[in-house]
Structures are given as structure tokens and as C-alpha cells.
Amino acid sequence: MxxxxxxxxxxxxxxxxxxxxxxxxxxxxxxxxxxxxxxxxxxxxxxxxxxxxxxxxxxxxxxxxxxxxxxxxxxxxxxxxxxxxxxxxxxxxxxxxxxxxxxxxxxxxxxxxxxxxxxxxxxxxxxxxxxxxxxxxxxxxxxxxxxxxxxxxxxxxxxxxxxxxxxxxxxxxxxxxxxxxxxxxxxxxxxxxxxxxxxxxxxxxxxxxxxxxxxxxxxxxxxxxxxxxxxxxxxxxxxxxxxxxxxxxxxxxxxxxxxxxxxxxxxxxxxxxxxxxxxxIIEKGKFYQRFSGQLNDRQLKVVDRIFSEGISGFKGGLSAKNYSSITGTPSATTTRDLTKMVEIGAFKKTGELKSTRYYLNIKLI
Structure with a gap:
């Protein structure tokens, strides 16, 4: 050779x-x-x-x-x-x-x-x-x-x-x-x-x-x-x-x-x-500005956690179990928090029951 x-x-x-x-x-x-x-x-x-x-x-x-x-x-x-x-x-x-x-x-x-x-x-x-x-x-x-x-x-x-x-x-x-x-x-x-x-x-x-x-x-x-x-x-x-x-x-x-x-x-x-x-990064800044004052400490903690994963996001989407694990909240509180975030447009929801997943409502290219 x-x-x-x-x-x-x-x-x-x-x-x-x-x-x-x-x-x-x-x-x-x-x-x-x-x-x-x-x-x-x-x-x-x-x-x-x-x-x-x-x-x-x-x-x-x-x-x-x-x-x-x-x-x-x-x-x-x-x-x-x-x-x-x-x-x-x-x-x-x-x-x-x-x-x-x-x-x-x-x-x-x-x-x-x-x-x-x-x-x-x-x-x-x-x-x-x-x-x-x-x-x-x-x-x-x-x-x-x-x-x-x-x-x-x-x-x-x-x-x-x-x-x-x-x-x-x-x-x-x-x-x-x-x-x-x-x-x-x-x-x-x-x-x-x-x-x-x-x-x-x-x-x-x-x-x-x-x-x-x-x-x-x-x-x-x-x-x-x-x-x-x-x-x-x-x-x-x-x-x-x-x-x-x-x-x-x-x-x-x-x-x-x-x-x-x-x-x-x-x-x-x-x-x-x-x-x-x-x-x-630009979308991240817009997100925090758009929902300023609308999210409680638990919700902000979860949002911060998802953003920390970068553009790939939370692998497979965020589940209610993930939310409870991150915040340490009982299922009833988790449900209220997630429902509210979908209502105000902070999260997008897909699937039903155990297959339900949540994603940040931001535009990616």
C-alpha cells in the first residue's frame, strides 16, 4: 500500500x-x-x-x-x-x-x-x-x-x-x-x-x-x-x-x-x-417576554428545564410524570398547571391519556 x-x-x-x-x-x-x-x-x-x-x-x-x-x-x-x-x-x-x-x-x-x-x-x-x-x-x-x-x-x-x-x-x-x-x-x-x-x-x-x-x-x-x-x-x-x-x-x-x-x-x-x-435563542427570548407574569414558579422551572435541552427539546416531549418529577408536585397540581399552560398558549399538547405529551409553543426552523 x-x-x-x-x-x-x-x-x-x-x-x-x-x-x-x-x-x-x-x-x-x-x-x-x-x-x-x-x-x-x-x-x-x-x-x-x-x-x-x-x-x-x-x-x-x-x-x-x-x-x-x-x-x-x-x-x-x-x-x-x-x-x-x-x-x-x-x-x-x-x-x-x-x-x-x-x-x-x-x-x-x-x-x-x-x-x-x-x-x-x-x-x-x-x-x-x-x-x-x-x-x-x-x-x-x-x-x-x-x-x-x-x-x-x-x-x-x-x-x-x-x-x-x-x-x-x-x-x-x-x-x-x-x-x-x-x-x-x-x-x-x-x-x-x-x-x-x-x-x-x-x-x-x-x-x-x-x-x-x-x-x-x-x-x-x-x-x-x-x-x-x-x-x-x-x-x-x-x-x-x-x-x-x-x-x-x-x-x-x-x-x-x-x-x-x-x-x-x-x-x-x-x-x-x-x-x-x-x-x-431568539424564540426563547420571545417566549419569556410573551408569557412574562403569566407563569408560576413551578411552570417557569419546567420551562427553564426544557429550554436547557436546546433545540432538540425534551426527548419525546414532556409528560405529566416528567412535570411532577421536576417540580415535586402531586398529580392534581400537575394537571392544573399543564392545562393552564395549554390554555394560554405556552404549551402545545399532543396525544391522549398516557400518551399525552407537551411541547413549548415556539417556531423552529
């Missing part, structure tokens, strides 16, 4: 620029719409949206790699960085590390990429790990760096990266390419190539996927001239098999039209999701 980095023309990727003109145009248009939508949200809700999107990206980029983190801890760490109120909880190393990277991406996206930044990210990402030899530096082990699946003895090698001895030179060339192309390549094309190029070098002992996706977001932010705050990892995680398949398909040759198309489609989906989140 010959990998792409073994080709004589590496890393001269080939692709048809004309294939992606439409994608690039849509990306810029959607970015403008998102930015315009933010103007309809007050400063406090913009701050909350920023924390939510950054936290979700931190969680999802880790989840892609099979690491499940605590949402509250990640949010608390990010909030602390922005000088916002926190619950003063003790933040585990993994949550603190990925939060540090998200904040650095937001604050310093415009800075040229260099080894110090990459080593800084890797150090925080692997903070507390006892199973790694190379932390905050490129890998040095002599064994082949392979992406493998399947049982021992019958495993499949999906990719093999350049030997550790070549990594420093490969990364110098990658970093130079990344910085030199900031104003030379369209946004999606540059970010797509950057991600594939970095993943093919696989310079670290662990954490390459998360750092590679961070580089994508840095690239997109530089192209827009502002922090991108896009649900990229969220979208990738929804179908990570397709993500890994695309990476595997395009790690053997230098023609990458299919990879760029996959990446473009993924980013546009991520923008659509981000727009839905912004619309949800």
Missing part, C-alpha cells in the same frame, strides 16, 4: 477549483446571515450562545474520538476564561484542556500558526495523561504511527503516517503552507486541505483528530475575519462513520475532489445547525 505522503509529488494535492465555487459562495452567504441574526439577540444572550456553541464543539470533538466529557464542567471552565459567573466546581483535566483550546481558538484565531500553538494545544489536550511519552511535542516513537481497527492478528490498517523522524520537517512545511495560503485560497478549500494534510502527517502521539479540527476552525475564522463559532464537530459527530470513511478514502492519493466536497457539505450543514441554534 502506498500512502499519499509516499507519492513523489506530495504534498501537491490536486482538485478542480470550479467544483467548489458554489459551495464557497454559499458559505460566505450563510456566514453573513448568521452574523445578521446575531444582531437580533441582546448582549447577554449572545454571550450565552457563544458559551453554548463553544461548549458543544468541545464536547463533540472529544466524542468523535470516543471521549465523553462533562458538559457542566466544560461550560464552567469556558465561562471562567471569559470572566463570567461559575459554580466554582473543580474542573477535571480533560474538560479543562479542551476548554482551553476552544477559548484560544476564539481569542487568537488571527495569529499565524506555529509549533508553539500546536504544542500548547497538545499539552492542554493531554494534560494529566500517564500513558503518553510525548506531551506538548511531536511524536518520537520508532513504531509506525498507524490507524488500525479489528482484533489483534486480524486487524486492518486504515492508514500509516510518516515515520516520526520525518515529522518535524513535514510539519514545518505544513505550517508554512497554512500561513502562506491564508489570503490565497477560498475559505472551505483551504480548511479542507488543511485538515486532510495535517491528519496525514499525524504528528502527535494522540489528539491528532481534535487538533486537526481545531486547525479547520482557525482556518475558517481567519477567512471570515472573526471567530467562526460553527457547529463543525457537532455535525461531523452526527455521522462520524462518513467522516472517517472520507479521510480513509483520500489518504492514498493526491487527487482530493471528493474530500473537499465532503468537507464543504459538512460545513454548510454545520452553518445550518448554527442558524437553528440562533433562531432558537
Amino acid at each position: 502506498i500512502w499519499n505522503w509516499q507519492h513523489k509529488d506530495w504534498p501537491e494535492f490536486t482538485y478542480n477549483k470550479a467544483n467548489f465555487v458554489g459551495f464557497e459562495k454559499k458559505f460566505i452567504e450563510k456566514a453573513g446571515i448568521i452574523q445578521g441574526s446575531l444582531q437580533h439577540i441582546d448582549e447577554a444572550h449572545q454571550e450565552a450562545l457563544k458559551i453554548d456553541l463553544m461548549s458543544d464543539e468541545a464536547l463533540k470533538t472529544s466524542e468523535i474520538e470516543g471521549e465523553i466529557l462533562n458538559r457542566d464542567s466544560v461550560q464552567s471552565s469556558i465561562r471562567k476564561h471569559f470572566g463570567l459567573q461559575t459554580d466554582h466546581r473543580r474542573i477535571p483535566s480533560a474538560e479543562q484542556g479542551i476548554a482551553e483550546i476552544m477559548v484560544d481558538l476564539y481569542r487568537n484565531y488571527q495569529k499565524p500558526l506555529n509549533e508553539d500553538i500546536l504544542f500548547y494545544w497538545h499539552k492542554f489536550l493531554t494534560n494529566g495523561r500517564q500513558d503518553l511519552f510525548d506531551i506538548g511535542r511531536y511524536r518520537t516513537h520508532e513504531d509506525p504511527m498507524q490507524v488500525v481497527s479489528g482484533p489483534l492478528g486480524r486487524s486492518t490498517v486504515h492508514f500509516e503516517a510518516p515515520p516520526s523522524a520525518q515529522v518535524t520537517d513535514e510539519m514545518k512545511r505544513f505550517i508554512n503552507w497554512f500561513n502562506e495560503t491564508e489570503n490565497q485560497l477560498p475559505a472551505l478549500t483551504r480548511a479542507a486541505i488543511a485538515h486532510l494534510y495535517f491528519e496525514c502527517i499525524h504528528p502527535f502521539e494522540d489528539g491528532n483528530g481534535r487538533i486537526g479540527r481545531a486547525i479547520c476552525e482557525k482556518s475558517l475564522s481567519q477567512s471570515l475575519g472573526r471567530p467562526v463559532l460553527i457547529a463543525l464537530s457537532h455535525t461531523i459527530e452526527e455521522d462520524k462513520k462518513a467522516y472517517y470513511k472520507a479521510l480513509e478514502t483520500y489518504n492514498k492519493g493526491l487527487e482530493i475532489n471528493g474530500w473537499i466536497q465532503y468537507f464543504c457539505e459538512t460545513v454548510l450543514k454545520a452553518q445550518d445547525y448554527t442558524q437553528k441554534v440562533i433562531h432558537f
Whole structure:
């Protein structure tokens, strides 16, 4: 098997620029719409949206790699960085590390990429790990760096990266390419190539996927001239098999039209999701304004709880049993409260008897 980095023309990727003109145009248009939508949200809700999107990206980029983190801890760490109120909880190393990277991406996206930044990210990402030899530096082990699946003895090698001895030179060339192309390549094309190029070098002992996706977001932010705050990892995680398949398909040759198309489609989906989140925040504000003074403390507690689930809402809808559990009220009080909320238009009701479910009466896109 010959990998792409073994080709004589590496890393001269080939692709048809004309294939992606439409994608690039849509990306810029959607970015403008998102930015315009933010103007309809007050400063406090913009701050909350920023924390939510950054936290979700931190969680999802880790989840892609099979690491499940605590949402509250990640949010608390990010909030602390922005000088916002926190619950003063003790933040585990993994949550603190990925939060540090998200904040650095937001604050310093415009800075040229260099080894110090990459080593800084890797150090925080692997903070507390006892199973790694190379932390905050490129890998040095002599064994082949392979992406493998399947049982021992019958495993499949999906990719093999350049030997550790070549990594420093490969990364110098990658970093130079990344910085030199900031104003030379369209946004999606540059970010797509950057991600594939970095993943093919696989310079670290662990954490390459998360750092590679961070580089994508840095690239997109530089192209827009502002922090991108896009649900990229969220979208990738929804179908990570397709993500890994695309990476595997395009790690053997230098023609990458299919990879760029996959990446473009993924980013546009991520923008659509981000727009839905912004619309949800706007609808949330309208809801509280519309029903101000009409809901008692119990009802407000339930509404707050449902809104905290985000645009996906309360899975399967809210039942009377859920309401009683959240508020600690007897069934008679629950029935009165829910009936009242349907009457005033705060809730929409579906089903009958035990199948009855309640949903917030808001418009989603």
C-alpha cells in the first residue's frame, strides 16, 4: 500500500477549483446571515450562545474520538476564561484542556500558526495523561504511527503516517503552507486541505483528530475575519462513520475532489445547525417576554428545564410524570398547571391519556 505522503509529488494535492465555487459562495452567504441574526439577540444572550456553541464543539470533538466529557464542567471552565459567573466546581483535566483550546481558538484565531500553538494545544489536550511519552511535542516513537481497527492478528490498517523522524520537517512545511495560503485560497478549500494534510502527517502521539479540527476552525475564522463559532464537530459527530470513511478514502492519493466536497457539505450543514441554534435563542427570548407574569414558579422551572435541552427539546416531549418529577408536585397540581399552560398558549399538547405529551409553543426552523 502506498500512502499519499509516499507519492513523489506530495504534498501537491490536486482538485478542480470550479467544483467548489458554489459551495464557497454559499458559505460566505450563510456566514453573513448568521452574523445578521446575531444582531437580533441582546448582549447577554449572545454571550450565552457563544458559551453554548463553544461548549458543544468541545464536547463533540472529544466524542468523535470516543471521549465523553462533562458538559457542566466544560461550560464552567469556558465561562471562567471569559470572566463570567461559575459554580466554582473543580474542573477535571480533560474538560479543562479542551476548554482551553476552544477559548484560544476564539481569542487568537488571527495569529499565524506555529509549533508553539500546536504544542500548547497538545499539552492542554493531554494534560494529566500517564500513558503518553510525548506531551506538548511531536511524536518520537520508532513504531509506525498507524490507524488500525479489528482484533489483534486480524486487524486492518486504515492508514500509516510518516515515520516520526520525518515529522518535524513535514510539519514545518505544513505550517508554512497554512500561513502562506491564508489570503490565497477560498475559505472551505483551504480548511479542507488543511485538515486532510495535517491528519496525514499525524504528528502527535494522540489528539491528532481534535487538533486537526481545531486547525479547520482557525482556518475558517481567519477567512471570515472573526471567530467562526460553527457547529463543525457537532455535525461531523452526527455521522462520524462518513467522516472517517472520507479521510480513509483520500489518504492514498493526491487527487482530493471528493474530500473537499465532503468537507464543504459538512460545513454548510454545520452553518445550518448554527442558524437553528440562533433562531432558537431568539424564540426563547420571545417566549419569556410573551408569557412574562403569566407563569408560576413551578411552570417557569419546567420551562427553564426544557429550554436547557436546546433545540432538540425534551426527548419525546414532556409528560405529566416528567412535570411532577421536576417540580415535586402531586398529580392534581400537575394537571392544573399543564392545562393552564395549554390554555394560554405556552404549551402545545399532543396525544391522549398516557400518551399525552407537551411541547413549548415556539417556531423552529
